[in-house]
Amino acid sequence: xxxxxxxxxxxxxxxxxxAQAKLTLMQGKPEIDAAFKAYAAVWSKANNATLTxxxxxxxSNAMGPQLKADFAAGxxxxxxxxxxxxxxxxxxxxxxxxxDQPWVKNTSVAFKSGGKVYGAPVAVEGWGMAYNADMLxxxxxxxxxxxNYAAYKAAFAKLDGMKAKLGVNxxxxxxxAIDMGWVVAHHNFNxxxxxxxxxDDKSVAKDLVAGKVNAKRLAEYADWVELLFQYADxxxxxxxxxxxxxxxxxxGKAVFLHQGNWTDPNMKAANAxxxxxxxxxxxxxxxxxxxxxxxxxxxxxxxxxxxxALAKKFLNDMITTTEGQKFMVQDAGMIPAYSNxxxxxxxxxxxxxxxxxxxxKIYAWNQGLTTGDFRDKSLAPIYNQFANGAINxxxxxxxxTTAVANYGK
Numbered sequence: 001x002x003x004x005x006x007x008x009x010x011x012x013x014x015x016x017x018x019a020q021a022k023l024t025l026m027q028g029k030p031e032i033d034a035a036f037k038a039y040a041a042v043w044s045k046a047n048n049a050t051l052t053x054x055x056x057x058x059x060s061n062a063m064g065p066q067l068k069a070d071f072a073a074g075x076x077x078x079x080x081x082x083x084x085x086x087x088x089x090x091x092x093x094x095x096x097x098x099x100d101q102p103w104v105k106n107t108s109v110a111f112k113s114g115g116k117v118y119g120a121p122v123a124v125e126g127w128g129m130a131y132n133a134d135m136l137x138x139x140x141x142x143x144x145x146x147x148n149y150a151a152y153k154a155a156f157a158k159l160d161g162m163k164a165k166l167g168v169n170x171x172x173x174x175x176x177a178i179d180m181g182w183v184v185a186h187h188n189f190n191x192x193x194x195x196x197x198x199x200d201d202k203s204v205a206k207d208l209v210a211g212k213v214n215a216k217r218l219a220e221y222a223d224w225v226e227l228l229f230q231y232a233d234x235x236x237x238x239x240x241x242x243x244x245x246x247x248x249x250x251x252g253k254a255v256f257l258h259q260g261n262w263t264d265p266n267m268k269a270a271n272a273x274x275x276x277x278x279x280x281x282x283x284x285x286x287x288x289x290x291x292x293x294x295x296x297x298x299x300x301x302x303x304x305x306x307x308x309a310l311a312k313k314f315l316n317d318m319i320t321t322t323e324g325q326k327f328m329v330q331d332a333g334m335i336p337a338y339s340n341x342x343x344x345x346x347x348x349x350x351x352x353x354x355x356x357x358x359x360x361k362i363y364a365w366n367q368g369l370t371t372g373d374f375r376d377k378s379l380a381p382i383y384n385q386f387a388n389g390a391i392n393x394x395x396x397x398x399x400x401t402t403a404v405a406n407y408g409k
Contacts, residue, residue, distance in 0.1 A: 096303035119298025126353035127260030128291030152282035181380030211408015264347025
C-alpha cells in the first residue's frame with residue numbers, strides 16, 4: 001500500500017508540474033538574447049525543466065546592482081555571468097567550484113582563482129576598428145596600412161572628403177554618451193593599457209593602479225581619442241545608444257565602427273552584405289599589428305542554488321552537445337572558447353577575430369585590472385565631456401592624469 005501511495009504522489013506531482021525544475025540564468029549580452037531564449041526553450045523541454053534567461057546589457061555595469069538586489073531578496077539566479085577578478089571577488093562566497101566539470105579540459109581561458117575553476121568562458125571576443133572594406137577600396141585605402149595614428153589621420157581626412165560619394169554620414173561610428181561609457185572607458189581605454197604590448201605585459205595597467213601614467217603614451221592616446229571624436233557623427237557620439245551606433249555602420253552610414261565581433265548578429269539583422277573586418281587601433285605613433293582578444297565573461301553557478309547540479313548540467317550540455325554548440329556558434333554567432341567545438345561562426349567580424357588570433361597578433365584586455373567604479377564613475381564622464389566639447393584635449397589629459405593619481409591613493 002505504501003508503495004502504491006508513493007506512486008500516486010509521484011504521478012500527482014508530475015501532472016501538476018511541481019516536479020519540473022526551474023533555473024534562472026542572468027547574462028549581459030543583449031545581442032544574443034533571442035538566440036539564447038530559443039535554445040533555453042529547447043533545452044528545457046529535453047530536461048523537464050524551465051530555464052529562464054534574464055538579459056541585462058547595453059549600459060555599463062547593469063548586472064551588478066541587479067544581482068545585489070536579487071541577493072537581498074533571496075532570489076539570486078542559478079547561473080550568472082562575471083566579467084573578471086573584481087566581479088568574482090564580490091561574489092566569491094556564492095560561486096561554485098567547477099574544477100571537476102567535463103568541459104574544463106577543453107578550454108584554456110576558464111576563470112580561475114587559487115588554482116580552481118570558477119567560471120566557464122562565454123566565448124572568445126575581440127575588437128579593433130571594424131571597417132567597411134568596400135568603401136576603403138573605393139577610396140583607395142589599404143586597410144593593412146592602418147596600423148598607427150598617422151595612417152588613420154590621413155585615411156579619415158580622405159574619407160571625410162568623400163562622404164557624399166560614399167553615402168555616409170560620418171567616417172566613424174563612435175559612442176561616448178554616459179550610458180555608453182563602456183565603449184570609451186572600457187574598450188577604448190584598453191588601447192592605453194595594452195596596445196603594442198606583449199600579451200602578458202601588465203606594466204602600464206599596474207602603474208595606473210598605483211597612480212602613475214605614462215605621459216608620452218597618454219599624449220598619443222589622447223590624440224587617438226580626439227581623432228575618433230572629430231570624425232564621428234555628433235548625435236551618435238554624444239547621445240546615441242548601442243543600436244544607433246552599431247546600425248550606423250551596419251546600414252552603410254559610417255566607414256568604421258568602434259565595436260567588437262559581438263555585433264555580428266546586428267549585421268545579420270540589418271542584412272549588411274558588404275565586406276568587413278578589423279584593423280588595429282591607431283592609438284600610438286608607432287605601428288601596432290594586432291587587435292584586442294580575450295574571453296569577455298564567464299558563467300558562474302550559484303553554489304547555494306537548490307538546482308546547482310542541474311545548472312552545471314546545463315553548462316556542460318551547452319558546451320558538449322550538438323544543439324548547444326549550434327546555439328553558441330551558429331545562432332548566437334560567438335567564437336567558441338572550447339577546443340571540442342569544431343564549428344566556426346559565419347559572421348565576418350568573428351571570422352576576422354579568429355584570423356587575428358590564429359596568427360598570434362593579439363593584445364590583452366587589461367581594463368579588468370581596474371575597478372568598475374574607476375572606469376564608469378571616474379573615466380567615463382571625462383570622455384563624455386571631451387566628446388561634447390566641454391573640455392579640450394589638454395584638459396582631457398589633465399583630468400585623466402588626476403583620476404589616475406586619485407585611484408592610487
